[in-house]
Amino acid sequence: MKLLSLFPSISIVLALVGLEAADVAPRTERPTGEYRVARLQLNEGLRYEEKDGRSPQIIHLAFRDEKLANWWFIGHGWHAVQQHDDSLRLTDNGLGGALELRCYDERGRLQDVAKLTFQVTRSEESLQGKVGLQLTGREKQAWESSVRGSFLKPAESFDPKAQWPNFAGPMGTLQASADGPALVDDLARSRPLWRSESQVPVSYGNAADDRYATRAAGCRSGGGSSSPVYSNGVVYVGFYVPNRSVDTDWSKAYESRRIKYSGEGFKKLIEEMKWNEVEVRAVEDHWRPLADEVVVAMDARTGKTLWRTTWPLRAYNLQTHKHRGTFGVPLVAAGKVLYPSFSNSLQAMDAKTGKALWEFPKYDKTPQTKHWPKGPPSQSPLLMGETVIWSVKDTTYGLAVDTGKVVWENKTERFANHSLRKVKLGDRSLVLVVGHQHYKPSQVRVIDPQSGKTLWSQEAGTVGTPEGQAANLLAIAGDKLVAFRYKLPPIDPKTKKYDKSKVTEHMTAWRLSDTGLEWLWEDAHIVKDEAPHLAIANGIVYAVGKRLVRCLDLETGKVLGEITEEKFPHPSGSTHYQAPGSNPLLIVAGDKLVLSPEGQHGKHGFVLFDADPNKLTLLGDKERKWAPPHATTTAYGRQPIVNPIVDGRMFFRGGNGIYCYDLRKK
Structure with a gap:
């Protein structure tokens, strides 16, 4: 009995020995x-x-x-x-x-x-x-x-004015760069251009889970749900891969899983499933505790790999089908790639060579493995002049872009998550920080990016969603903040709790100034599925709810038009409409709305509408959404994978790589 009781501690010691021997220096x-x-x-x-x-x-x-x-x-x-x-x-x-x-x-x-x-x-x-x-x-x-x-010849060169350098695009509102080429009227007429040379792991919507880890034999290991971004002819994407230098500590696993996936039980499973060596390794990788963060740069005209930088042992190896959290998306600016890791650090690389420059906070130990991380509070950092803006816990930091050294820090109100946005008021560019906490009023703070001083801080009601942090809760358009805001019913005197079925959610707008927020308008209740979503373009707010897209005037909040359930693709005579559900994505590109109705359960597809709120005409196939002919993947909840549209080309994160299609009308 004493010998058996030593096994867990022996496995932990072996894991630590392997960890100490591992090289944690970034490599390119x-x-x-x-x-x-x-x-x-x-x-x-x-x-x-x-x-x-x-x-x-x-x-x-x-x-x-x-x-x-x-x-x-x-x-x-x-x-x-x-x-x-x-x-x-x-x-x-x-x-x-x-x-x-x-x-x-x-x-x-x-x-x-x-x-x-x-x-x-x-x-x-x-x-x-x-x-x-x-x-x-x-x-x-x-x-x-x-x-x-x-x-194949390289794809046609890109308009140098067209960019998509972060999660929400060049204007931060999920609108493609202005003056782009006309797009096809039927997505099925888009032309496949290339698949990336680099393998990119599957995302959560298709990944294996502890309940069914055998799926890893087919889909391989998941690698998070970051979105590709584009800057100056290069596509960048970040993900994580299991690190094999640290062994699995089976003492912490459920007994049924330990018996099935280790020792003699695993040998029996291998024989039963007839796995080859690669499939066995994929299932073993599912259970490893730690992962490496990886960023890849690829030529936007061919998909060939330009560089790949690995930051060893920086991430929790979350292998699951259901990650209800956020994920970092690179910012490419000032010749650098700034990538928010899954453990909420910031990693800086040279955009041209991939050389690792700095990370914040500096690496000193591996991330915790006791519980799932929720992901970084904001999707992409900000760059304001020579200062990188990033939030960690209750503090917003200004970091020197060349060194990562702390220039200033600003203690914000202690919220679970923060949304970072850039706002221009007059001739001043300022930092907007919105704090989110379950069932508590949000605080909006404006910070001077040079000094780090708070210009003002003001309560704005319960901005966001009651379920937790979601990626696309708000956007800045000019001097206006547009956001989802929910309202709580009175507390039930008997249960002392809110009746969640009576919570209402509304698009709300404020005007921002040097002195504070001015409330402008609030729309009627919009029912959402799991995560709210919005885009803003040409003075119109496109709010995506459950089986609905509502178009609102940015200045007044007036409803200009709606795409209701029956207007979405559906087979003739059927009531099964391919309308927005959980974790949708909407991008405005020229005069078109490119909508992925559902981005949670592994099969992405897209529909196309005329963006004019007086028309909102369904374009292309009237019976079914367009499914791109490549290996599919989606995120899971609260943050869709954004597929950038740049100069008429669209970059998809697929189930095994980045794929590029030409959507330009010929």
Whole structure:
């Protein structure tokens, strides 16, 4: 009995020894060699449902020098496809060798194994030949496809004025840069351009969970729900990956999970599931306590990796399907990438080279692993002149952009979370800090970014949502603060609690000045699903509620129009409308509204409307939303993954990479 009681402490000691031996210094990798992508059309493609009469399919094969770097089978139909092995090489003569793939359903169960053997000749930029395909799993199939294609040229260059350098875009209101090109009237007519060379982990909406960790064999490890951003021809994205230098301490796990996923029980599970080595490692990674923070920069015209910087052991390895919290999104400004880590630190890198510059607070120990982190209080930091603005707990800091040293600190009211925004009043740019706490009035504070002094602080009612912090609660448009604000009913004298069913939520606007807030208007109750959402463009507030988009005049709050449930796509004769639900996303791009009605349960899709509040016409398919033909993923609750639209191109975070589509009308 004494020997058994030592096992937990032994595992902890081993974990600490591994941790002490680990290198925690940030490191940057910059790939070398020529990057080329072959775009091929198979006359009989590889798809989940097809058996007889297979249809043509476009595939992308990307190479670094002669070695395969990534691939994209456009519209393959499986929930997840992972590379198992490859001998495929690009030479001066053509493409030769095999690519083996393993295909999974949404529960991580292996459905099929595919092998493609290429015999393709090359004549300058043209490619032609044949591919032998074998599919085993549900049933055995084999066929041969002719193939022809060429090497992709880089996408057209971007308008230098078009940017999306942070979570909410160039204006902080989820509006694309002005004067962009006209977009297609049907998203199905958008053109796939590239998949990123770098693998990007799946997000929470599709990730495994402790209740069903076997799903990790198919989807691999989750990596948070940060959004890609764009600046000056480069796309940046942050995520975390499990760190294998620290062993799992099974003494802290539920007994049923310890028995199933460790020791003899895990060996039995491996045999039962017939996992290969990579799948076994993916399930092991699910249980590791700590993770590395990673930021990747990629060429916006090709998707090739420019650099990858890793900050070891900076994050809690949260592997779950249900993260009801926030997540950091990079800010790219002044030649730097400023990334808020999952543990609420700020990591600074050179935007061009990826070189690690500083982090705040300085790293001195690994993050706690006793409870789930909720994520950083605000999505992206601010840069005001030479000062970076960031909040940690009850303090807002001004940091020197070149060194990360504290220039000033401002003790704000002690709230659970803060929203940081930039506001310009006259010729002065100021910091707006809004504190949020469950069922307590919010405090709005304006700070001078140079001195850190508070200019004024004023109560604004219960700004936000009663369930907790959400990412897109408020926005600044000119001198106006627009926010969701909820109202509580009287406390029940018997239960001493609020009746949550009687809480109402309203779009509210204030005018900001050098001296304080002036209330302007409040809209009627708007029912939300789980997380509220808003965008502002051209003097119109677009408030997204449950099965509703309401358009309000920014100056007066007058309702200008609504997109009600029956106006959203639905099959003919059906009452199943693809209207906004949990964790939606709405972006205003030119004269279009690009709306993802649901961003929580793993399958993202988009609908398109005319942005004119007098029209609000549904564009494109009237029966179903557009599902981009790549591996899908979503966040879970309270912060959608924002897919930036820049100069008519849209960057999606998919289930295994960043994907770029051309939405421009030709």
